[in-house]
Amino acid sequence: MKRPRLVILLSVVFLMVMGAPCASARGEKTLTMATTTSTDNTGLLDYLAPEYQQATGTELKWIATGTGKALKLGENCDVDIVMVHSPAAEKVFVEKGFGIDRHQVMYNDFVIIGPESDPAHIKGTSIKEALQTVKSLHGPFISRGDNSGTHQKELSLWASAGLPAPDKEDWYVQTGQGMLATIQIAAERSGYTMTDRGTYIKYEHNSGGNTPLKILVQADAVLLNQYSVIAVNPARCPNVKHEAATQFIRWITSPGVQEQIGRFSLMGKPLFTPNASR
Amino acid sequence: MKHAYGGRTVLSIEHLIVAKASIVGLRGPNGSGKSTLLRLLGLIEKPVEGEILFNGQAVEPFSPEGRFRISLLPQEPFLMKRGVFGNVAYGIRIRGDVRDLTGRVHEALSLVGLSGRDFVQRPWYALSGGEAQRVALAARLALRPDVLLLDEPTASVDIPSAERIREAAFKAREEMGTTLVIASHHWQWLYEVCDEVFHLFGGKILGKGRETILFGPWTRFDSGLWGKRFGDQHFIVASRPPSDESAAIVHVGSIEEDNVRVDENDVVLKGTITRINLERNSGRLVATIAVGHQNFIVELTERQTRERTLFPGKDVFVHYCPKKIRWV
């Protein structure tokens, strides 16, 4: 009498298992991309993906991780295309033959944010001065500390200011987390941090426009944050959908889409400046 | 047949024959090997040495010839985690022939005095020990086995249930010709119901049941002889006991009403008759005589049986020959 119930349960599980391959074998066109969490967090891809699907019938699927891992996925042939914002690492990626067809897509900039009261008085100064001041006044400065593209950028700023990268100092907090989480921690500690403008605007948007942290240092040439797409090299990875990747690159660098990127904004402020060269 | 656990021999039997449709009793103290013997006969385990033949064919655990024809009822009541119906029907179901399943289940239950539409629905945890054992017996009777092995069938249950169990077993023999092998320490009862009774001790069969066993420790008397003290009487043995744990098997020669010497070598002890039992097969009487705290068991002669001069409470004299003592 109890057997039938068990049989039903097992059949349900069996059907679910069988159902799986069927779904993926439906033959839809997909493009798999590896990108960074900061890119994903801005919401740009959520904005562009439906447009892309309408235009080409291809579904964009993306995996958001740290820059290092994103490029690793490309190197391992697990994705068809990568979109990151780490020009130095990208250069190595292409040189080693992991990727081809690199195209710049858009940029935004990094900014230093801090408490409105600005106890260190770094507002309006250059990056070099600002960092030197923060160091001498013992911050606190909150860092990503996670080897992400943003973190690498921050470290390079310390270097360009002629200062050794902080590490064990009390006033230097390494969160090991994503950008939004790091900003929140900075807010809690009333400290300074470096973030990309896009994430800052998102943070503003999330807090309903009322944030304890404001942009203090910006528009310094070294603060540029360049996003690019690179197709994974089909010569190395015969399985990647190279045509789809190329199609995407052409699409995202096309004038129409570039314009759309420029219009992507939160709270009336655009997050990116498109700069695909023609 | 020999059987051992972890290198220790627990059973060592030269040969044993159980006749079809007979009732055989196994008596002996705890640890004498009764349960082990039943388990081997029930084809639950395979003996380390030797073999078991059923109707002339060698059988062992899972043998198709024995599987459905020999059934053991263990001492402790045990049911599977299902209702009464499921428990009784189990054996029938695994045999495959499920015609009139409900009828057969109810029939088996009525054999043990349990019945009712409600009763079959009861779950395993809602039964008393006696009810559970009766259900277990019903499950085995439902299979109409050729041989039914009962391990202390009345030990762990209440008196009314014990009655029902006994009744059901004997009824099975009457109506189906089932062979019964019963292990019990109620040896007096065994004599009353069994065709023959085997006495087990230390894994061996000593005899047909009327042996008297005396246990150590043994004392050395001033006279230099060995034995045991019973009040102011001495039980003497001919030779030194092999060890302090050895048990002596005494064959009591005779009991006399007067203190007469029957044989030169005899030792005589004075005791009181505490019981007299009727042995089923032979129609003879068997007396239990207390000498101090020790019981001696003697079969009465034909004359003594006929003349009925012996009765419980009477003082008698027990004769035995020290030289005829066997050590175990």
Added chain:
Amino acid sequence: MDFLLEGLFQAVQLLIGGDAETYSAVWATLRVSGYSMGCSLMIGVPLGFCLGYFDFRGKKPLRTMVDTLMALPTVFIGLLVYAFLTRNGPLGDFGLLFTLPGIAIGQTILALPVVIGLTAAAVESMDEKLRIALMSLGANRRQLFLSSLWETRQGILAGAIAAYGRVMTEVGISMMVGGNIKWHTRTITTAIALETNKGQFGMGIALGLVLLAIAFCVNVSVSLLRKRN
């Protein structure tokens, strides 16, 4: 602290409002835990039963190893599975990376030691009298095996529930092998990780409560099974 309350409200909103992303994550979680539980039970219960039932050389060390494997960190398993499923790995050509079945493979590895270990323990604590009773009723080897299995069902069920708990709540495997792709391999747990990383603690709590609600429903239906027995 207010994100806790905020989370509670959001949880209700997400469920009742039929938020598509949330339901997609719920469905993904149910599917993937269904596959992994199905596989791990089908493989693990017989193996665990044999481990507990039979005596053989090396039984004790094997039991110890199984118990140790119960503590495998999920990220570790995720890494291992990734190494196998990556394009250049031995199973790369099956295209299982970043799919739900891929995650299920990892979760099966996670659940198996739990199922095997707890089933073996349940079988070992099985009464010897059961074997005697079954054999005296005429069971052959196969019937003895199956009936013994059925009798220990409560213990096996406990093992299944423990395994299910581990599987439902793991993040390491889903993240590494699944990639947290929206609409495809985003499960409730990876969604929670994402939201928390974005600093959206309220949403994280909300999704956590949704997960609890699912687990509760599953356990209620399991307990109904138990009651009938």
